[in-house]
Amino acid sequence: MRSSAIKIACVAGAVVGVVALSANPAGASEPRSLYAPSALVLTVGQGQNAATSNVERAVTLTCRPTAGGTHPAAAAACADLAQAQGQPARTLNEEPGRACPQIYAPVTVTADGVWEGRRLSFERTFANRCMAQSQVTSLFGF
Structure with a gap:
């Protein structure tokens, strides 16, 4: 029973990590410039x-x-x-x-x-x- 709980926690953690990565690809939310574009x-x-x-x-x-x-x-x-x-x-x-x-x-x-x-x-x-x-x-x- 304990190993099932650990597996579920690991799978849940991995899913949360994948969702976070796909929702925020590397550098996507980082501003490219401090200036408004012109x-x-x-x-x-x-x-x-x-x-x-x-x-x-x-x-x-x-x-x-x-x-x-x-x-x-x-x-x-x-x-x-x-x-x-x-x-x-x-x-x-x-x-x-x-x-x-x-x-x-x-x-x-x-x-x-x-x-x-x-x-x-x-x-x-x-x-x-x-x-x-x-x-x-x-x-x-x-």
């Missing part, structure tokens, strides 16, 4: 809106814990976005100091991803490439 996909395309534009260029931008991704000026782009409190619209130069032709050939820029753990989706259409280039800062300067 990672975006940025695009520039020819067209009137994101749904219909032909994407010409796209880059990734990661700002936390360090600047990175395929963006050619990741550190400057992250600094612009941080200064704008994660709002891409606030990174744009609304008063361009450049004269542009009055030709309508729309260019759309987008930013989609996560900023400090919050979902971010931004789209802006400019009348033409000259207007876009005169208003964007390093965030969309790729």
Whole structure:
């Protein structure tokens, strides 16, 4: 009788151990970073809106814990976005100091991803490439 009780206790202990391991695989609950994620996909395309534009260029931008991704000026782009409190619209130069032709050939820029753990989706259409280039800062300067 005593050996049966020991066997039951061992089996119960093993089952509890297996359940605990399968519910919590090694490292699954450990945070990978102390920072909320900040990672975006940025695009520039020819067209009137994101749904219909032909994407010409796209880059990734990661700002936390360090600047990175395929963006050619990741550190400057992250600094612009941080200064704008994660709002891409606030990174744009609304008063361009450049004269542009009055030709309508729309260019759309987008930013989609996560900023400090919050979902971010931004789209802006400019009348033409000259207007876009005169208003964007390093965030969309790729």
